[in-house]
Amino acid sequence: MVTASAPGKVYLFGEHAVVYGEPAVPCAIGLRASVTAHEREGGLRIRADDLSLSGFTVEYDGDSNNRPDIDAPDSLVEAAMGYVDEAVAQVRDAADAPDAGFDITIESEIPLGAGLGSSAAVAAAAIEAGTRELGVELPSEEIAERAYQVENTVQNGQASRADTFCSTMGGAVRVEGEDCQPIDSPDLPFVIGYDGGAGDTGALVAGVRDLRDQYDFAADTVEAIGDVVRRGERALAAENVTEIGKLMDFNHGLLSALGVSSRTLDSMVWAARNADGLGAKLTGAGGGGCIVALDETPETLTALEYTPGCEEAFRAELDTDGVRVET
Numbered sequence: 167m168v169t170a171s172a173p174g175k176v177y178l179f180g181e182h183a184v185v186y187g188e189p190a191v192p193c194a195i196g197l198r199a200s201v202t203a204h205e206r207e208g209g210l211r212i213r214a215d216d217l218s219l220s221g222f223t224v225e226y227d228g229d230s231n232n233r234p235d236i237d238a239p240d241s242l243v244e245a246a247m248g249y250v251d252e253a254v255a256q257v258r259d260a261a262d263a264p265d266a267g268f269d270i271t272i273e274s275e276i277p278l279g280a281g282l283g284s285s286a287a288v289a290a291a292a293i294e295a296g297t298r299e300l301g302v303e304l305p306s307e308e309i310a311e312r313a314y315q316v317e318n319t320v321q322n323g324q325a326s327r328a329d330t331f332c333s334t335m336g337g338a339v340r341v342e343g344e345d346c347q348p349i350d351s352p353d354l355p356f357v358i359g360y361d362g363g364a365g366d367t368g369a370l371v372a373g374v375r376d377l378r379d380q381y382d383f384a385a386d387t388v389e390a391i392g393d394v395v396r397r398g399e400r401a402l403a404a405e406n407v408t409e410i411g412k413l414m415d416f417n418h419g420l421l422s423a424l425g426v427s428s429r430t431l432d433s434m435v436w437a438a439r440n441a442d443g444l445g446a447k448l449t450g451a452g453g454g455g456c457i458v459a460l461d462e463t464p465e466t467l468t469a470l471e472y473t474p475g476c477e478e479a480f481r482a483e484l485d486t487d488g489v490r491v492e493t
């Protein structure tokens with residue numbers, strides 16, 4: 167039996183613009199998904215405890231016609247099953263063991279569908295746990311690539327490499343097209359606010375595409391995000407946390423102009439700014455979900471806890487550990 171874990175992530179800079187070839191910088195955070203793989207005689211059984219903040223349990227025999235009747239949104243059930251099904255297919259392929267069977271248990275501290283990369287973390291951890299259980303040790307680049315294939319299959323060709331590469335490698339990474347590189351970053355005191363919801367990534371990406379096609383200034387806004395990211399990379403290299411915060415504020419303004427913020431995301435961003443945090447922005451597709459702020463003092467966390475619409479607020483340090491074996 168092998169347990170592996172992988173971290174979730176926030177976008178420090180560059181979501182949406184990354185879709186048009188601009189660079190983006192996601193950062194792994196110290197909230198992890200753990201997957202335990204135990205080889206068994208054929209088939210696949212998945213157990214998922216406490217996925218999402220509400221928590222639920224799934225028992226699944228691998229046959230999609232036998233989906234269990236459980237009191238949880240479909241998207242959560244899909245997350246538990248679709249990603250693990252595909253990850254196990256990758257494990258069988260990587261280990262050249264087409265008939266290998268597994269009992270899989272998932273535990274996750276990462277809220278699902280909130281832009282924190284929960285599915286990428288589950289995919290990377292499942293591939294690491296499954297292959298190790300079969301006695302195969304994959305290089306991290308291969309885990310990242312296979313985890314990307316999992317997301318891309320489950321999301322019908324709509325995945326970027328950002329989440330899976332970041333979750334596999336840990337730390338801060340730079341993604342530009344297919345080019346993914348780890349980069350240096352100082353410790354960053356993240357505070358995350360979560361409104362309990364999630365945006366529709368496909369619809370939000372399509373909305374930005376329409377604006378960009380319709381207005382030159384929207385295309386300029388996308389390019390301006392790219393400029394913010396390049397500045398942000400220099401600020402990270404210089405360990406200039408004040409500048410990183412300012413650039414996060416600017417990045418949020420540009421995302422807002424592209425129509426992907428929401429009332430609760432804006433409220434949380436403004437609460438963080440009014441608490442004198444270093445900077446704040448939405449993270450991920452937007453429309454709902456999470457904001458990420460930078461603050462070493464307790465003020466931003468407290469302010470978020472009292473912000474109407476903020477369901478959960480928590481601290482998360484940058485996590486330099488990517489996917490790792492736990493036992």
Ligand code: PMV
Pocket residue numbers: 180181182183184185280281282283324325326328329367371449450451452
């Ligand atoms: O919400 P997330 O973490 O899946 O991020 C979406 C990021 C986008 O740039 C909006 C889309 C993408 O595939 O890069």
